[in-house]
Structure formats: C-alpha cells, structure tokens
Amino acid sequence: MGKAQQALQEQYRLGSLLGHGGFGSVWAATRLSDRAPVAIKRVPRNRVRHWGELPNGTSAPLEIVLLHKVSTGFPGVVQLLEWLELPKDIIIIMERPKRSQDLQHFIRARRFLCEEVARELFRQVLEAVRHCTSCGVLHRDLKPGNILLDLATGQAKLIDFGCGTYLQDTAYTHFAGTPSYSPPEWNQFGWYYGQPATVWSLGILLHQMSAKMSSGGVYPCCMWTGLQ
Incomplete structure (x- = not known):
C-alpha cells in the first residue's frame, strides 16, 4: 500500500456514496482526528484532462487549482481541505456540512x-x-x-x-x-x-x-x- 493510500485510510473513515458522474464519485466520510464530516471525491487519473499549477509551484488537476483559487475563506464555495495523488486516482477532500x-x-x-x-x-x-x-x-x-x-x-x-x-x-x-x-x-x-x-x-x-x-x-x- 502506498503512503498516500495509507494516510487516507488512517485519517478518514469512508461512509456512503453521495453521487457519481463522468468525472468521478463523491463519498461521505468522517475525519478521524476531530469527527468532522467531509466529502471525498475520487477522480480516475486517466480522466483528468487538464492540469495547472498551484501557488507553490505544484502541478495539480485544474479542478483543484480552480477550487484553491476560489474556496479559501469564502462561505459560498465548498472549501478545499486537502488533496492526494494515488497511483490511479486523484483524491479531493472537501468540507461537508453535517446536515x-x-x-x-x-x-x-x-x-x-x-x-x-x-x-x-x-x-x-x-x-x-x-x-x-x-x-x-x-x-x-x-x-x-x-x-x-x-x-x-x-x-x-x-x-x-x-x-x-x-x-x-x-x-x-x-x-x-x-x-x-x-x-x-x-x-x-x-x-x-x-x-x-x-x-x-x-x-x-x-x-x-x-x-x-x-x-x-x-x-x-x-x-x-x-x-x-
């Protein structure tokens, strides 16, 4: 098991499927450190068509770059918490209101x-x-x-x-x-x-x-x- 996959399993408990489409699937999950509800989006790497660059110079899927630009501190856009690269998938972890x-x-x-x-x-x-x-x-x-x-x-x-x-x-x-x-x-x-x-x-x-x-x-x- 890769380090990113292991970190994902150690930090989050996966729940029910919230939705899926052509770009991936979204799951309800719980962050184990503080029991906070989160949403985890899994996107197959072969479906990522466009990449961009984060402010620190890291290459990332364009969806993550755009979300990073608009989500920080603004309540009307879902907040990006972190993202991970797996061998076959991109994992995007976002806030999820409890209700x-x-x-x-x-x-x-x-x-x-x-x-x-x-x-x-x-x-x-x-x-x-x-x-x-x-x-x-x-x-x-x-x-x-x-x-x-x-x-x-x-x-x-x-x-x-x-x-x-x-x-x-x-x-x-x-x-x-x-x-x-x-x-x-x-x-x-x-x-x-x-x-x-x-x-x-x-x-x-x-x-x-x-x-x-x-x-x-x-x-x-x-x-x-x-x-x-």
Missing part, C-alpha cells in the same frame, strides 16, 4: 420554492458566481445539483468545479457542462462567451427554483431560519 442537501433534491422535495427562499438562495448563488469571476474562474456547470445547502444555516455553497476553466475575454469553442444548460449561441454557432453563458444558466436555475411542478397538492415553503 446538507443539494438544491436539486431540496426543490424536488418541495416542488418549488416560495419567493422568499428562492430570492435568498439565488442571491447567494449570484454572490458565489461573482466571487469566482473576480478570481478569474468560470464554473461552467451551474445547476441545482451543483449547489449544496447547509440545512442548519441556510448557506448555499457552489460545488463541483470539474467542468471549470479560467475566465477569458475571448470566445470559448469547447463546451463543458450540462448540455441542457448550454446557451443558444453554442448550439447555433459553436462558440460562447463565459459571462453571458453564465447568465443564461442562472436564468434556467432561477426558473427551476421558482416554477411550480405539475403534480397536485399543496405548495409548502420553509421559513428562513435554516432550511428545515
């Missing part, structure tokens, strides 16, 4: 969000996006499944920078993200600009937060004292 739920499941459980809650959550998402932009980072996959809610405090956190890249003034000619959130200029012309495309995806997000789903019944709304 949390992604926005997709949060909306689905309520069928839509009342104006008060939708407005506050959307404000937080906008602040997170503006923060990323100010750091020169483009997330490129804004959607309910990539927004984590701390149910105890009501804090929204932007997660999953696996599709992210550096913000640039010129047009992008490669799309990364969820196709149903892609801007019309990409579908029609094969290019898009970062910030207008972000505004497009934010509009879809706001609609999903506030539109009433078609099934019958009442429309519950939570009070803004956490997200019970």
Whole structure:
C-alpha cells in the first residue's frame, strides 16, 4: 500500500456514496482526528484532462487549482481541505456540512420554492458566481445539483468545479457542462462567451427554483431560519 493510500485510510473513515458522474464519485466520510464530516471525491487519473499549477509551484488537476483559487475563506464555495495523488486516482477532500442537501433534491422535495427562499438562495448563488469571476474562474456547470445547502444555516455553497476553466475575454469553442444548460449561441454557432453563458444558466436555475411542478397538492415553503 502506498503512503498516500495509507494516510487516507488512517485519517478518514469512508461512509456512503453521495453521487457519481463522468468525472468521478463523491463519498461521505468522517475525519478521524476531530469527527468532522467531509466529502471525498475520487477522480480516475486517466480522466483528468487538464492540469495547472498551484501557488507553490505544484502541478495539480485544474479542478483543484480552480477550487484553491476560489474556496479559501469564502462561505459560498465548498472549501478545499486537502488533496492526494494515488497511483490511479486523484483524491479531493472537501468540507461537508453535517446536515446538507443539494438544491436539486431540496426543490424536488418541495416542488418549488416560495419567493422568499428562492430570492435568498439565488442571491447567494449570484454572490458565489461573482466571487469566482473576480478570481478569474468560470464554473461552467451551474445547476441545482451543483449547489449544496447547509440545512442548519441556510448557506448555499457552489460545488463541483470539474467542468471549470479560467475566465477569458475571448470566445470559448469547447463546451463543458450540462448540455441542457448550454446557451443558444453554442448550439447555433459553436462558440460562447463565459459571462453571458453564465447568465443564461442562472436564468434556467432561477426558473427551476421558482416554477411550480405539475403534480397536485399543496405548495409548502420553509421559513428562513435554516432550511428545515
């Protein structure tokens, strides 16, 4: 067993699978030193297409470089705690609120969000996006499944920078993200600009937060004292 793998097993206890996709899988875990909940993302090395450089000169997957740029001390982005290189995988360890739920499941459980809650959550998402932009980072996959809610405090956190890249003034000619959130200029012309495309995806997000789903019944709304 390699030193990194041994350190991972000695420092964390793996829990349940939280989600998986084309870029890897995310697991709930507990940090043994202080019993703090964390999330551990495992990305196969052969799926890491882009690398960058951390401030100390270390080469790292671009997702880690971007997360390092935007997460430190800002509550609206999930905090990067550490990362490890294994022979076949990259391990990313991030904060995990003790009681949390992604926005997709949060909306689905309520069928839509009342104006008060939708407005506050959307404000937080906008602040997170503006923060990323100010750091020169483009997330490129804004959607309910990539927004984590701390149910105890009501804090929204932007997660999953696996599709992210550096913000640039010129047009992008490669799309990364969820196709149903892609801007019309990409579908029609094969290019898009970062910030207008972000505004497009934010509009879809706001609609999903506030539109009433078609099934019958009442429309519950939570009070803004956490997200019970």
